Amino acid sequence: MRPLRTRSTKTRPRANGEPWRRALPRFPRRVLWALVAMLTGSARAIETNMPPTIVPGARLEEMYADPRSFGGLAWDPAAQKLYFTVSGKSKEDTCILRLEAPGRAVVWADRTEGVNGILLSRDGRLLGAQAFGHRVLRYTLGEFQPRRVETLLHDDRLNQPNDLVEGLRGNIYFTDPDFANRTKSGVYLLRRSGELVKLISDMTLPKGLRLSNDGRTLYVGDSHEKLWRSFPVMPNGITGPGKIFFDPPVENRSDTDGMTIDELGNLYLPGRGGVWVVDPGGKALGLIPAPRFCSNVTFGDRDGRSLYLACDQRLYKIRARVRGALFVRQPRH
Template structure:
């Protein structure tokens, strides 16, 4: 098993599937040369704030006008980050990393990797331990965004294969692969998510011309339907925890939009949802959601956290371009960030939306099983008694 040297950091100007990342290294196992804490600066508070009580009415009026005219920003770390937590590098390689998904059954993080050079390749990596990853799937045909389906499989948006694909989790790789949808006319499926009712949504951005991008709805019948075509370059997407809103990042306008999800799974008219007041104009990419409904948007300098109402909650700065993010860990309170050639973890005090939903479904299942046991156990005793009585009658007839 060969070891990849840690590359220098590369700055990425957009969020399309990379065509020419760092060179491919043939390997069965990837190791990180070092794992360390990366300090995450806490923005300083305004030192003039303490003098506001003594300011004149005119000064206060001018200050109020300035505040109202200022762009909406979130200068501090979100309160959802654990106190004192910093970004911890858990993996690094020569690839551009994307599409992280945590599988609770195996207790592992899976993410996608894009290698360039003379022999470009794409893979899905499984993080076995800090600094140690195993190639779970080689030659993935450009699987970019991923998602844990309701039935415990890995959904993937396959850019170069023009497919939406589903994998079962095997110890050495996918135990089986299923094509859920395919269309060679699609540009390059980029990201995917699943709503609580089972409907699947995915983006197909037109990075080249920014004219024919689409967002699709895929139902259980296998038919993909266009539901959004008014976003120049739709990238990452996710539904609200209740499945009533679809959030989509626009890599062209460098902001995020929201769409109401109708009863039939399609969407109503969208609106601009979140646009941070920052000069950093790196393109929006992947996203995730926590149990409280807060959205975690990658792009524009790091990870922006917005409330369900579209208000800024906080900002997680990253040194590299952050392509995607997801919650994981046994308790669902670890945030994983794929940032160019690195993967980071960050301790949180809130669990991910998917983790909370799984716990709720598990609780309901246990409750149903308990109800059935309480209901059927007495009935079983009665039936057993009836059976014995019938057997006795049969024995008497034989006599």
């Protein structure tokens, strides 16, 4: 594992003729990367510090590299392994990998028909949103491959199921973005009984989603609007009217994607430039800078204090001061 280091950029003239290099010392060193990556050319640029939930001085460690794109992440505490989805240039080139050691991964499930978002359920099985097969799947974990694959939902009217989260009594919430026309996207509730309910239809490209630790709030990212919304969850699982939860205070924003949550209820929202950390009230605590576009995050390792980042052709991790919510006994919402 090797720590990543920032590299100096070429001197570029400012509008007033002053070179960038002379202006850089005005900012703390730890925010220069974030400013260059996210805020160049932004009239509303703000300084973003490393979030207090990250170990002071911690750096990203490269865990795995692959020429394909990385998607969903899921940590299995029983096996102490990280599962992550990979997609290439064709529908056939999609699979689930399992990280065995830094720099080494094995194919755990091949030709998954575009399984993207994955999540470890409370009963220890792996849930998957299958884009091209229009399914929600459940994998029984095996050492070298799935012991069993179950179809919880198959509906060809769906677009491309993208991400999912487990809710009350085994109910599943999942996003279904309409990438083709951007007119039929939705966020759905799949009840344990098999009933499918469309909850949200006014988001252009919903992708990542997560429930609060008490199960009373559903957070959803809109990849088109490039912001995150929150929706109250009623006792019957239905969501109420939503509102903007976090609208990044920069102009050079990127697509929203997967997300995770820590034991304190803070959300980790990845994108271009790194990962925003936002408290339950929607206040930004800082930005974890990353050298590549980041699509998903999850907590892992034995103590639950490592944050894994799925970025463009790279998998990283960084040490945190808090545990992921998965590692703390939460109310059974």
